[in-house]
Amino acid sequence: MRVLLALGGNAMTSADGGARPEDQIAAASTAAAAVADLVGRGVDVVLTHGNGPQVGNLLVKNELAAAVVPPVPLDWCGAQTQATLGFVLMNALDAALRERGVDRRTATVVTRTLVAWDDPGFTRPTKPIGRYLPAADAALLVEHGETWEDRGDRGWRRVVASPEPLEIVDLAAVEALVAAGFVTVANGGGGIPVVVDADGRLRGVEAVIDKDLGAAVLARDLRADVLVIATDVPNAVVGWGTPDARPLGQVSVAELRGIAAEGHFASGSMGPKVDAACRFVERGGSRAVITSLQHITDALDGAAGTVVLP
Numbered sequence: 374m375r376v377l378l379a380l381g382g383n384a385m386t387s388a389d390g391g392a393r394p395e396d397q398i399a400a401a402s403t404a405a406a407a408v409a410d411l412v413g414r415g416v417d418v419v420l421t422h423g424n425g426p427q428v429g430n431l432l433v434k435n436e437l438a439a440a441v442v443p444p445v446p447l448d449w450c451g452a453q454t455q456a457t458l459g460f461v462l463m464n465a466l467d468a469a470l471r472e473r474g475v476d477r478r479t480a481t482v483v484t485r486t487l488v489a490w491d492d493p494g495f496t497r498p499t500k501p502i503g504r505y506l507p508a509a510d511a512a513l514l515v516e517h518g519e520t521w522e523d524r525g526d527r528g529w530r531r532v533v534a535s536p537e538p539l540e541i542v543d544l545a546a547v548e549a550l551v552a553a554g555f556v557t558v559a560n561g562g563g564g565i566p567v568v569v570d571a572d573g574r575l576r577g578v579e580a581v582i583d584k585d586l587g588a589a590v591l592a593r594d595l596r597a598d599v600l601v602i603a604t605d606v607p608n609a610v611v612g613w614g615t616p617d618a619r620p621l622g623q624v625s626v627a628e629l630r631g632i633a634a635e636g637h638f639a640s641g642s643m644g645p646k647v648d649a650a651c652r653f654v655e656r657g658g659s660r661a662v663i664t665s666l667q668h669i670t671d672a673l674d675g676a677a678g679t680v681v682l683p
C-alpha cells in the first residue's frame with residue numbers, strides 16, 4: 374500500500390506552537406516514530422509537510438535584516454523551509470528507522486509546483502503564516518501594508534497569497550526516488566509556487582501554497598492508495614466548538630461536501646484539509662484520512678480518524 378502522509382504545521386512545532394529549532398527537532402522525532410512504524414509494517418510512505426509557521430518566521434527575519442543584507446522573496450523563503458524541514462525530517466526518520474531495524478534510506482526533493490499567473494489567490498490573500506500577534510500589534514503591521522486576519526483565540530496572523538496547485542513540476546524526481554526505495558520527503562509547504570513566463574521559463578512567485586491541497590495533487594499523481602492528513606485533532610468535527618460537536622468517522626465524499634457547504638470547517642485550518650481529502654477521492658483516490666499523528670496506524674485500519682470514501 375502506498376500512502377502520502379501530509380504532516381501539518383502542528384506536527385512540526387511544539388504543542389504551544391513553539392518553532393525554535395529544538396521544538397521542531399522534537400516534533401519531527403515524534404512524527405518520524407509514527408512514520409517508521411508504518412514503514413516497518415510494509416507501508417510505502419511518501420511524506421509532505423506544512424511550512425506556515427516557518428516560512429512566516431523567515432519572512433520576518435528577511436524584513437528585519439533588509440537594511441543590512443539583501444532580503445529574498447517569499448518563494449525563496451519557501452524553498453529554504455523545504456530544505457531545512459527536509460533535513461530535520463531525514464535526521465529524525467533515519468534514527469527512527471534504524472531503531473526499528475528497518476533498512477531504508479531517506480531523501481528530500483526541493484519541489485516546484487505550477488500555479489496560474491492569474492490565479493485569484495494573488496489578489497485575495499488567504500494563507501495564514503508565521504506567528505500569532507495581539508490585535509493591536511497586528512494593526513501596526515497592517516498600517517505598513519501587510520494583510521492580517523483575526524484567527525480567533527490565539528490572536529491575529531499574517532495572510533499571504535495562496536494560488537491553487539496545478540501540477541507537481543518535479544514529480545518525476547519524486548517518483549524515481551520512491552521507486553528506488555527511498556522514504557521521500559517532497560512538496561513541502563505545498564511546493565514552491567512557480568509560473569511559466571512568456572518565454573517558457575519557470576519563475577518563482579511570492580505566495581505560499583496550501584500544503585494539503587498540494588498533497589492532494591501529489592497523492593493523485595503518485596497514484597497513492599491513501600492520502601493521510603495528520604494534524605493535532607483526531608477527527609474533523611461537525612459543529613466544532615459548539616455543545617453539539619460530533620466527530621466524523623467514515624463519510625462519503627458527497628456527504629462530506631454537503632457538510633462543508635454548511636460551513637462546519639474553518640478556512641485556513643480544517644477547511645483546506647477537508648477540501649484536499651475530497652479532491653483526492655473525487656479524482657480517483659480510494660481513501661483519504663484526516664486524523665492526528667497518534668492515530669494514523671489505527672486510521673489506516675479503519676479504526677480511527679475521519680475516513681473519506683468514494
Ligand SMILES: Nc1ncnc2c1ncn2[C@@H]1O[C@H](COP(=O)(O)OP(=O)(O)O)[C@@H](O)[C@H]1O
Pocket residue numbers: 380381382383384423603604605606608609610611612613637638639641642643644
Ligand atoms: N470543524 C473542525 N473540526 C476539527 N478541527 C477544526 C475544525 N474547524 C477548525 N478546526 C481547527 O483546525 C485545526 C487544524 O488545522 P491547522 O491548525 O491548520 O492544522 P495543521 O497545522 O496541523 O495543518 C485544529 O487544531 C482545530 O483547531
Ligand SMILES: NC(=O)OP(=O)(O)O
Pocket residue numbers: 381382383422423424425426501561562563581582583584585
Ligand atoms: N503551506 C502550508 O499549508 O503550511 P501549514 O500547513 O503549516 O499551514
